C-alpha cells in the first residue's frame with residue numbers, strides 16, 4: 159500500500175545512479191535536479207542556454223557543495239542538437255538510470271522548430287521522442303532504468319490532429335489547444351512506448367507525471383498573468399516549484415512504482431497536494447491514437463525502437 163504523503167525525505171539514496179534531466183535550469187526540472195543531486199545521484203543537465211544552466215548549477219552547488227552536475231547543451235527544437243547531446247552522453251557515460259523528459263513550452267506564439275515542426279509539439283513531444291529513441295539502447299542496458307515524461311492535466315483538452323499536426327496552415331493555430339495536444343502526446347507516447355518495450359521484453363519502466371499548477375517560468379506567454387489581480391489570485395492557489403516537482407521526482411525515484419503509472423497531486427482538480435498515482439483520461443489510453451502518434455513520430459524523426 160502506497161503512503162499518501164510522499165516528500166523529498168522518501169527519496170532513497172541515489173549514489174551511483176545517473177539521471178538525465180531536460181530543462182534542468184528552471185522550475186520543475188531545476189527542483190528535480192537539486193533533489194536527485196542532494197540524494198547523491200550524478201545529474202546530466204540538458205539545457206539550451208549555457209549561462210542559465212551555469213547559474214542553476216551554481217545555485218545547487220551553493221546548497222550542496224558535493225552535487226555532481228554535468229551541463230550538456232540541448233536544444234529540443236533542433237534534431238542535430240539532440241543527436242549531439244545524446245552522442246556526448248553515450249560517449250561519456252556507461253549507463254542511464256533515469257531519463258526525465260521535463261522541458262517544455264506553453265502557449266507560445268506560432269513558430270516552427272529548425273525541423274519545420276510547430277514549436278509546442280516540436281519541443282514537448284517530437285524533441286523528446288527523438289531524444290528517447292537516441293538514448294534507448296543505453297537506457298535498456300541499464301538495470302532498473304526508467305523513462306519519465308512530464309505531461310499535464312491539460313492533456314484532457316487535447317485532441318490529436320495529425321492531418322494538421324504541423325499547423326502548416328497557420329490559420330488554424332490555437333496556442334492553448336496546441337499545448338493541450340502536445341501534452342496529450344506526452345501521455346500517448348508514455349503508454350505507446352510502454353507497450354512496445356514490453357513486447358520487446360525490455361525491463362525499462364515508463365511513467366508520466368503532472369506537476370499540478372505550479373508557479374514557474376512556463377506561464378511567461380500567458381497575457382492574463384500580467385494582469386495584477388489575476389496574477390495575485392493565481393499566487394493564492396498555485397504551488398511552489400519544490401512541491402510541483404514532487405510527482406515527477408516520485409515517478410523517477412520511488413522504488414514501489416509500477417510501469418505505466420501517472421503521478422499527480424491529490425488535491426482538487428489535481429491543482430496541488432501530495433504526489434499520488436492518478437488517472438489520465440480515456441483518450442490518452444487509446445491504442446489507435448498511440449499508434450497514430452507513433453507512426454508520425456517515426457516518419458518525422460526517422461527513428462524507431464531498435465533494441
Ligand SMILES: NC(=O)c1ccc[n+]([C@@H]2O[C@H](COP(=O)([O-])OP(=O)(O)OC[C@H]3O[C@@H](n4cnc5c(N)ncnc54)[C@H](OP(=O)(O)O)[C@@H]3O)[C@@H](O)[C@H]2O)c1
Pocket residue numbers: 180181182183184185186187204205206207210232233234235260261262263264281308309310311368369370371372373374375376377402
Ligand atoms: N508549471 C506548471 O504549472 C505545469 C503544469 C503542468 C505541466 N507542466 C510541465 O512541466 C514541465 C516543466 O515546466 P516548468 O513549469 O518547470 O516551466 P519552466 O520553468 O519554463 O521550465 C521549462 C524548462 O524547459 C526548457 N526548454 C524550453 N524549450 C526548450 C528547448 N527548445 N530545448 C531545451 N530546453 C527547453 C526551459 O529552458 P529556458 O529556461 O532556456 O527557457 C526550462 O529549462 C513542462 O513540460 C510543462 O509542460 C508544468
